Amino acid sequence: MRVLLVCVACLAAAPAWAQRVQAGLDCRFTGTDFVYDCVVRLERGGAPLAGVQITVGADMPSMPMAHNVKPVKATPGRDAGTYQARLDLEMTGEWAVKLRLAGPVRDQLILHYEFDEKGARPVIRSGKPPRK
Numbered sequence: 001m002r003v004l005l006v007c008v009a010c011l012a013a014a015p016a017w018a019q020r021v022q023a024g025l026d027c028r029f030t031g032t033d034f035v036y037d038c039v040v041r042l043e044r045g046g047a048p049l050a051g052v053q054i055t056v057g058a059d060m061p062s063m064p065m066a067h068n069v070k071p072v073k074a075t076p077g078r079d080a081g082t083y084q085a086r087l088d089l090e091m092t093g094e095w096a097v098k099l100r101l102a103g104p105v106r107d108q109l110i111l112h113y114e115f116d117e118k119g120a121r122p123v124i125r126s127g128k129p130p131r132k
Contacts (some may be wrong), residue, residue: 019045023099023109027087027120034089036120040074040099041082048081055100056085060093061112067091071100092116094123 027038040056042049057071067090074083089095092115099109112123 021049021101021105021107021109023111025097025111025113025120025122027113027115029117029119030086034091034115036087036089036115038085038087038097038120039077039082040085042101043081044105048079049105050076050080051103052083052105053102054083054085055102056087057098057100058087058089058095059098060091061096062094069095071098089115 022043024041025038026041027036029035030037038056040054042052042054054074055071056074057069059068060066069087069089072085072087074085076082077084087097094112094114097111097113099111101107101109113120114123
């Protein structure tokens with residue numbers, strides 16, 4: 001019984017690292033075919049998540065194994081929790097952007113975005129915006 005009480009106390013005092021990482025993506029078309037400058041925003045528990053190493057890759061869910069982009073390392077941005085990366089895609093359309101996180105947080109996040117000459121927008125399914 002004592003062990004159960006200790007475990008309940010541990011769960012009640014869960015540290016910040018146990019909270020889920022949330023990510024957003026803002027990509028702008030560079031004017032060069034299929035090249036986008038992107039800013040990744042990371043948060044955990046509502047606070048910016050800094051000090052993370054991020055590798056950014058992408059593939060097309062509609063054509064698995066046919067169109068995938070070699071991952072690139074993101075660099076820290078000006079603001080806490082922001083990171084910059086350049087994506088050189090193979091065509092416009094829906095891409096699954098894969099964020100691999102290392103450092104104080106280890107995780108992989110997949111964000112579905114529609115890329116075109118205007119930039120990138122989150123893919124919305126079933127009338128609900130995607131969870132960040």
